[in-house]
Structure formats: structure tokens, C-alpha cells
Amino acid sequence: MTLSALPLGATDGADSEKALVRKVAWRLMPLIMVCYLFAFFDRINISFAKFQLQTDLGFSDTAYGLGASLFVVGYVLFEVPSNLMLYKVGARRWIARIMISWGLATAAMVFVTSEWQFYALRFIIGAMEAGFAPGVLYYLTLWFPQHFRGRITSLLFLASAFAGLFGAPFSGLVLGHLDGVMQMRGWHWLFLLGGLPCVALGLLVLTQLKDRIEDAGWLSDKEKQLLRSRIEPAQAAHGKGSLLQAIRIPGFLMLGLIYFLIQIASYGLNFWAPQLIRSTGTENPSMIGLLTAVPYVCGAITMVVCGRWSDATGERRWFTAGLISLGALGFLCAGLFDDHTPLLIVSLGLLGAGVVAAIPSFWALPPKLLAGAGAGAAGGIALINTLGQLGGIVSPVLVGRIRDLSGSTTPALYLIAATSLVTAVLLLFALPEKLRTRDLPKH
Secondary structure (H helix, E strand, C coil): CCCCCCCCCCCHHHHHHHHHHHHHHHHHHHHHHHHHHHHHHHHHHHHHHHHHHHHHHCCCHHHHHHHHHHHHHHHHHHHHHHHHHHHHHCHHHHHHHHHHHHHHHHHHHHHCCCHHHHHHHHHHHHHHHCCHHHHHHHHHHCCCCHHHHHHHHHHHHHHHHHHHHHHHHHHHHHHHHCCCHHHCCHHHHHHHHHHHHHHHHHHHHHHHCCCCHHHCCCCCHHHHHHHHHHHHHHHHHHCCCCHHHHHCCCCHHHHHHHHHHHHHHHHHHHHHHHHHHHHCCCCCHHHHHHHHHHHHHHHHHHHHHHHHHHHHHCCCHHHHHHHHHHHHHHHHHHHHCCCCHHHHHHHHHHHHHHHHHHHHHHCCCHHHHHCCCCHHHHHHHHHHHHHHHHHHHHHHHHHHHHHHHHCCCHHHHHHHHHHHHHHHHHHHHCCCHHHCCCCCCCC
């Protein structure tokens, strides 16, 4: 998806708005996308390090799953406070702080030698990264009108697909070719190369991002006025309430539950796809990395197509339900073909096409409830993300425990397929009327 492929309209006002949004997107989104790419890679790199790390440190699958989950525990505990602080000090400073601190913590994984060090540092990395994703999502509500956010959100989450697309082969190459260089194991290099660039990106955020439209020297006064006119009415309509008021909005907690179930599926893919491929007999780290990229390629394609289609129709709920249902089919097929590499890869492609794209599709829904400036919006977005990320605690431990007990990942795949279908049903039948309406451009 290109930044130039934003909605086309018929009126001069719509054309001016499109041109302005395109200009803002070109200015903000490249850096934000690169930052988000590293954030997502920071979550999935543990899945590629798994084989060497477990061999070196003697971890069981349950221990690995617990360590993977502790990242999310730290993330969840500090998520809402982090986003409230972002609102107070400004997105530019706080996002930069997040990136620098999590980059240093990730690089420190090279010093892990025991199970308890692994647990502690994974918790710290999650705590340091807390607030980044919802902080960026909130930041985008300050710069883009509601009817453009389907594609803008898809652009952001396209970076997560790129993290899998490029991160998987990159991880395989690092593990396969840097193992032993400077007397360091491949998994040491993986965390080092994933963490240190985040420090540099954090410094770039300080100089490139602006906290408010008024601070954007690259916009003319006329452009600032037009952009504010498209964003502020929606903000005013939702007010500047508190986090407690946001929680009381009908549909808020249901969105948190839905995102929780989506994240169970997402983490099932992120943390266990390399293991599934390896279980079919593929041992080469580089080949595992290349094959693991397949679901993210498929996810990137559906993300772009559905982002465009969703904005064109204004429909959000049905797209999300359809995508997570496709993910359920992928999990089911992955369980059925867990011993057949080509069919497993096809299954993972279906899985990725659904689950990877369902996340940005979902995030077009919360702004319908929470759009607007103020701590209520920032904290509300963070809390929905926090509730969802609890799925990242449940999923790795659940799959790891099932695998230790049964010797197979297949029963867990069937279970995640079932929870994904439940998610689709909730999206279609359990949301309030406010979230059932379409988002249509207003000029």
C-alpha cells in the first residue's frame, strides 16, 4: 500500500483534504512505521531465538512460554500509566523514551544465563515498551480524520507484517551465519541487532515528530486550519472525559474482550510458527526463517486490500469478523496438516492473512467510541490494548503447557481456532449500535 493511495473524492474540498492528509502521511508515517516494525520484531524475535536459547539454557517449552508471557505481563501492568504519561509530557518525548529504554533492555538479553534472569529481563522489556502501540494509535487520532484512519491504521500495522516478512529471514540468517562470531551465540546477536537500532530511532523521534498540529512548521496556516477543522469536531463530539468515563461507554469492555481473543490468535502465530515448521522436519534456521515469512506476506496483502475496501465502504465490524474467521480456518488446517510441510505453509498463509490483518481492522473500531483529545481517549485506547494484551499472557503459556503435556501443538491449534470463531460471533452480534454504523466521509 502506498501513501498516495488514499481515498479519492469528487469535490474540491475533498481533494484539498486528500492532498493534505497525503502530505501529513508522508511526513509522519515512514518513521512511525519503522519504529513499529522494530516494536513488533522485539515481540517475535524470541520465537526465532527459541531453539538455540533453549538448547543453551536448558529451558522446557513451559519455561519458554512463561518467559514469552512475562514480556506481556510487564507490558500490561505499565500500559495505562505509560499512555497517561504520554498525554502529559507529549507523544514525541514519551515515545522516544519508550524506544530508547526498550532497545537497551532488549540488547541486555545477551547477558542472560539462567531461567530467572530470562524471566526478569523479559518482564523489564515488556515494561519498557508499555504504551508504545496505543500511544502511536492515539497520536494518529490527533493528525488524521476519522474517515482516513482505516488505511492509516493499516499502514501502521503493515509494519508488523514487514517485521515478520523481513524479520523472519533476517533472524534465520543471523542465527545461521553469526553464530560464534566474536564468541557470541546467534541468539545473542539477534537481540543485540534488534535492540540497539531502537535507541537511534528514539533519538530520531525527538527531532522529527511534533506533538500538535500547531507545532508542525511544515504545514501552512491554511493547512493547519483545514486539518483542525476535520479532526476537532469529532474530538469535541466525544468530549475530554476521564478514563473512568471511557470505561463506562457501552461497548468499551466488549472491545477489550474481543481484542483479548484476537491477541490469543496473534501470539499463537508469533511465538509458535517457527516451532510448527520445525516440527515437520525442517531444521535449517535460514529456511525456517523464510517459511515463517509466508503468513506475514499474506497478512500484508489482506491488510492493504481490506484497509482500502474498509475505508471505501465505511464498514469496520464485518471486515474484522471475516478476517478473524479466516484465521480460525488457518489454525484448523494447521492442526490437520501439522506433519506435512507444504500444506502447513498454506495453512499458515491462511492464518496470517486473517489474524495479521484483523488487528488493524479492529483498531478502526475504538476511535468510534474514544476519538478525541484528553486523558480519557489516550487512557481508553491504552486500556483496550491492555485488556487485549492479556491474551499474550494466556496464549504462550497455554500452548507451551499443552505441548509439554501432549507432545504436540495440534490440540492448542484447535482451541485457538475455536476462540477465533467466538471472536467473530462477538463482533457481529455483541457490539452496540454505535459500532455497527459505517464511517462515511463528511465534507
